[in-house]
Every structure is written in C-alpha cells, then in structure tokens.
Amino acid sequence: MTEKSREENKDISKNILKCRDDTQPVIFMQQGISIDDSPPQFMLAENSTCSWAKQEDVFGIDKLRPRIEPWLTALCQSEHFSLLLGSGLSHALHYLGTDKVLPGMGLGDFGDENDVVNGEAKRTAEASGRGDGNIEDQIRVANELLRGLEILGTRDEQAQERANVLRSKLVDVLATFAKGILRGEQALIAAEENKRERAFNYLVSFMMSFASRTGTRDRLHIFTTNNDRFIEAGAEVAGMHLLDRFIGSLAPIFRSSRLDLDLHYNPPGIRGEPRYLEGVARFTKLHGSLDWVDCFRNIRRVGVPFGACNMQPYLNTFGTAKVDAMNLMIYPNAAKDRETASYPYVELFRDLAAAACRPNHTLIAFGYSFGDEHINRVIEDMLTIPSTHLVVISYDDPLGRIMKTYEKLGRHAQISLLIGNHVGEFQSLVDHYLPKPAIDRTTFRMAELLKARWGTKQSEDQDSVPTPTPEEGGEA
Template identity: 50%
Template sequence: MAGIGKHFYRVGSASYSSEAVPDEDKALNEFIAQHRKKIEPWLSATFQAEHLNLLIGSGFTTAIGKIAGSPATGMGTIKLGGVYETYIDEHAQVTAKKMGRGEANIEDQLRSALAVLAGIEITDIEDAEDLRKRVNSQLRAFLESLLETEIGIAKASGKKASDMELALQSFLLSFASRTASRERLHVFTTNYDRLIEHGCDLAGLRMIDRFVGALNPIFRASRLDVDYHYNPPGIRGEPRFMEGVVRLTKLHGSLDWIYDDARRTISRLGLPFGAPLDHTGIPHDPVDTVMIYPNPAKDFETTHYPYAELFRDFAASVCRPNAVLFVYGYGFGDDHINRVILDMLSIPSTHVVIAARSMSERLELFLSRTREAQTTLLVGTHFSDLQTMTRNYLPKPALDYITARMTALLKERPLDVSMTTPTEGVQ
C-alpha cells in the first residue's frame, strides 16, 4: 500500500500514518492520548459484535517472549540431510509459493519430507528408515525448541515476570470479558505452544475445546455446544451462563497432542507448561505420534483428522453475519486460513481487525482482495506493541460494572450537581 508509513492505523473513517512516534515521555503520552480517542472507542464497538473471534499467530508468542526476556521458537528452514534432501527442499519451496507464503519454512519441509517418506516406504525400506530417523530427529528438536520457549517464559522473574503476566492476562481479558448472555469468544491459533492455555490459567478463564475427559482427555468430533452454567442463590431451575469462558481451537495441533495408533484416538498429555526437555511424556520418535501439523501419522483418515474438524470449526465460527475477527501475530502465510477469512468478508456485515508489526507483501496481497470498509488496521511497532495495546488502545474488560454504573449515574445527574464534590452545597 503506497504512502503508508511505519506507524499506521485505519479505524472506521479515521486514519493516521507516520514514520516515527515521539521518544520523549511527555510527547509520547500526548501522542497516545490523541490517538486513543479514535482507536479505543472503535475497537470497543467492534468487540460488541454478535460473534467475536481471535486469531493468534507466532507473533503473539514472540511478543510475550520479548517481554519475559525469552526468545521464541523460530520457523526457519532446517537441514535434513540424506539423499532426498534436495528434492524435499525444492518441493517445499514450490508448495510454499503456491500457498502464498513465499519462502519455505520448517512446516513446508516437514510436509514434503513426510510425503517422500510415505512413498519410499513402499519401494525402499532402507532409505525409508534413514529418512524416518532424520525426520524424527528434526521433529524432536522442534518439540524441544517449543519447550525451551515455554521454559524461558515460565522462568521469568521480577519485573519481567509481572509485566509479562499482566500483558498476557490483560490481552486475553479484553476479548474474553464479554457479557455472559453474548456468544463466547472463540480463540483460534496456529501456534503449537501452550501460551494461551497458560494465560487463561493465570486469568482464571475457563476453556472449552474438543477434548473430553479428566485423566486422559480425548479429542471428540462432536462439539454439542457444551458450555458452563451456574445456579444463582435462591433460584432453582434457572441456570445462568458463567462469565469468563472461552472456546479454544488450535488449528495446527499442539505439542501435547498424541496419536495412539492402537486405539486410533488423539489425546492430550498432562504436560506442564515449561516442562523439562527430558520429561517422560515427550516421545523420542514423534513422527508417528505427535499431532503437529502437517504430520499425517500412518493412515489416510488421520491425514484429515483432526485438522478437517478444526478448520470446519474455524469456518463455521467466522463465516457468519455480524462476526468480527481480530488477528494478532499472524503473517498471512497460510493460504488455507486466508481463504476462510476472505470467504468471511464476502458477508457484508463481517469485519476483520489486523494488528501487524509491518506492512508485509503477504498482508498487502491479502488487503488487495478486501474492502476497506470491512478492515481495521493497526500497523507498526507502536500501535501493534502488546503492552502499548493493552494499556492504551484495547477496550477495558466489558465486565467492569463499577465504571458502567458510575457513567450511568453521572448521566442521570444534573450538570451542576455532577460537577460538585459531595461536601459542596451542604449547609
């Protein structure tokens, strides 16, 4: 998009573009106050949509890790080695371009490697065993890098820990604190770590996903719109919806999802957040067990299950009238996700809010296929900064009844009375 500076936003009819923001504290505070008047009311209005959804990408983990002083897992390319390395890398590059990602990353390489593995297992057992060992090694290293990210965040201490926890909780609560009579916030993520689950635990939010069970939660195909209710004191037979409940869907799987070939089920391990690298729950040969996209496991059914179910949930949740999708930390490099969002925007009453650190080519390509009236943009290291957003631009939790009551009370009072202190006018 031509003419856009490093710091840019477009909210409704208001827009702003600049190459820099003030550095001095007083000037910065005035800058924030000026733009907060335009951004915060607009976001507050969009968050009151009938259907509110949140899509989180790897940029979210990077942002939290930066606050905690811990580097996040990279998605760069890997070196598989072996006789098939060149073919795998070339195929990964081709598929990445077809998906609109541009350069290939570790997901593209693993997808190509697993496709090659499935083929040579039929014709060359020896080469298949060699490739299997290499893929297992890289998947194991990837799992360990995810755990190292969690360990770094979990071990943060002092001000870094308090700032990280405050930003994480405030961000989630800004979306999750909807009136219980409204539909629940639905959180979607392409991340494999458990940072969202960790944040929900810190904030006291209850999560609903497709896993059922206590000791060994198993992935179920049926959702049945399960929810949380409670019985108010003195009232029987009139259960009410609980507050602070969110739905969670991990579109690409999770590092604690395990496929059991014997029972043909997918279960979730009781793996603590930031578990040590030698934890017994982490398999040494994850290629056939760990359900990380695009791992197809052994049979055709698992190639599409559970990912087909997860993407059906995504499409069913966002492609509805009066739906809003807030996107944070997602680089628009997955064509299968972009396609669903574009289908969503074919409904005139839907809206997408995008927070991005920069205006990348992939984001520009996506925006070129949308209508400006249906998109809100917060671009740049200032407007998309997690701490800056939660402190200044994201709306306060909707369950702040005290502020709401005070506002209503002041509206009902005469102007001269509301401007006085309680002691003024007393004889």
C-alpha cells in the first residue's frame, strides 16, 4: 500500500476501543486494505498507548477478540439490559443485502414557507451539534409553524390561507418521506436471494446475541429511533416475539397504560411457577413507525407489508375516516387534532427513562450518532447510577458527536467504546465479537471445569474462556 493511499484511508481505517481494564480509549489503525479474505492486521496509532499491546506490535482479531467478546458477554447478562438501535443498523443491513447505500432522505419542499422552515431547521440542528439538519428537522419546524398559523388564522384570513397551503405541502413531504422509507425496504426484498438471506441471517444472529438471556434476568428491551421495519422483519425471521404497547390483532391499538405483559410456559411434569418463554423481548420505537396511523383519535398499527410499493391503499382501510400522510405517526409528526403533539412520544420516552435509569443496567447503543438530545439526557441521568454501564458501537463518528458526548458524560469507567470500520462494522462485529446467539449452558459448565482444574492460575489462553455468570455458579 502506497503512502498516498495510506494517508487517504487514514480516517477510514481508524478504530477506537475502550473496554475491560482500559482507562482511556485505545486508537489503532488497520495496516492496509485486504484485497482477499486474509484477516486484517492492526497497529496502535502514533500517540496511543495501552496495557495489552506495544507501539511496534502488529496484532489481529486473535488479540482483539479475547478482550471484547467475554466483556460483552458479561455485560449482556446484566440484571437489566437494553439495546438502543439507530439508523446505522438500517444502513448496515441494507448495504449487506444490496451492496448499495440506503436511499437518503432529501429535504422537503414547503413552497412559500421554505426559507422560514429551512432557516429554523438549520438553526436548531446546529444548536444541537447535528450539522445543517435533515427532513425530520424540517417536519418538526413545519408542524410548529402550522400550529402557529392555525392560531392566527382564527382572526386573520391571510394566516389561515398560509396554513392551508402549508398543510398541503406538509402532507406531500410526509408522503414522500414515507415512500423513501419504503424504497429502502423494497430494495432489500428485491435483492438477490443469497444476499438477502445473508443479510437476514446476520440480523437474526445480531438480535439473538442480545436476546439470549437466562430466565432469571429481566427481558431485553429494544429501543430504536428508526421508522422502518427492519427490526420487526428480523424478529419474524428469528421467531422472536416483540412486546410493545399495541394491543389487538386486526388493527392493534396503542395503549397509554403500561401493561407489563409477558409470555410464560409450564414445563411438562413440573409443578411450580411458570417459566419465562425464550425468544421474547420488549420493543419501543421512540420516533414512531411507518405503519403507525392516527385514526379515530387512536394510534393504530396498520398491516403494511414489508417492502410495499405504496402506503396509501393501506391507509384507506379505515372506511369513512379521512386518513392521509398527515396522519402517519412519524416523529415528530402528529395530527393537528391531538391534544398535544407529544402524544404518543412522551409515553415512549417514559419507557426509555424507566428502563435505563435502574441499578445494574447495561445499555448498548449500536448505530446511534448521539444526535437526539432527549435521548442523551436519559443516558446522562442513567450514568449517575454507579452500577450502570453504556456500550457505544458505531462504524464511524463523522461529526465527532460520540466522542464529544463521551467527554461530556465524564463517567468514563462506566462507558465502553467500539468505534471504527472493524470493531464497529456490522458483519465483523457479528462474526468475531458479539456473544454466542444462544443460551449455552454447556459453555458455562466447561468454564467451571477448567476453573476447577487450573485453580486461580492465569494464562493468556484463559482469557478466551467465558466467565460463568452468578446464576451458573460463577462469582458475582
């Protein structure tokens, strides 16, 4: 690899790792770009130091895996455990299945109000460190402007006319936004069969690595900021059952009351309390979903097939009710006749705060860029509890928000980092570093036997043996 190409790929090949006994982030660089299936090789960055590698050492996956996999395995068996998934998951899955980048969401056109909407969207995005803003910022600002014009319109005909035009433009933008999400789903469904199956196999392995928890532990709670249905599709392929706030079968309805439903079973021939059914997780979509619709003053989930070509036919299933893209519950949109634009999002964020801010809780954030201040505040509050832990996994950090948040949070001993094109890349993460996607008691028993034979003697080989959890006889 030439010096020029090495310099061009310098930022791409940078990885940041902080886990186990690391007191500060360790930065290491990939040595060249593999043109075949040979495993990648790494070296520490020029100004980076750590306890497990010297500056001149060249190391590979065999050096990294014993440091990462047992650590993540132990964290995944915390008493309370949550997974926060951002758009990075959708991008990774789409690229794995199609070899193409997920279609971007371009800015919307709001006609005469375009300058006002874009100016305020840019201002608020820059204030929160998110660059120039995106279509979600536009939708949020347009909703606020529309509400203001509707209030003025009660006394001013010109304001009412502006409100009518803006409402029409907002409906068009929301419809285009929904079609963009559907295009991402369609591309994955229409991909070559072997690539599509590979993408879903990786998604299933990824989700089951976190959902495979012993029965004495609290359920995994999955939170996502995505509006698409990649996670739901992966759960169906995996045979996972997702518990959310929706109740019903034909057109499930969102319930504000938190119903702690769960799935249990009675083992044949055994009396006593029912046991937890495996393969069950709680699920919360913080920013709403493509198939959530505000209709008859209720939030309902409509049966839109994964990868459907058009959304409107499924919105027309509500009979006499006038339902269009304005009724889609895609954050931060809410139909104008709701008592507050915060419904149902306030309930969803209450779930996040209730799940995160508990002792002995671990939160793993994958593909989340820390661009949502309302989520960041919950994470900051969570880390004030000494027994909580945050793991950040990301392919990159283009705007530096992750590392800025890491420095701002301060409690570095409670934060682990896996950032980069190797440790944070979806495929290599599943292949080498995530826990085994199964509840494997045999592995724990093997670890107990090895520990009994070797006593307290430490060796490099023992680093790769998973530590048994307390319920399996290990030390607390």
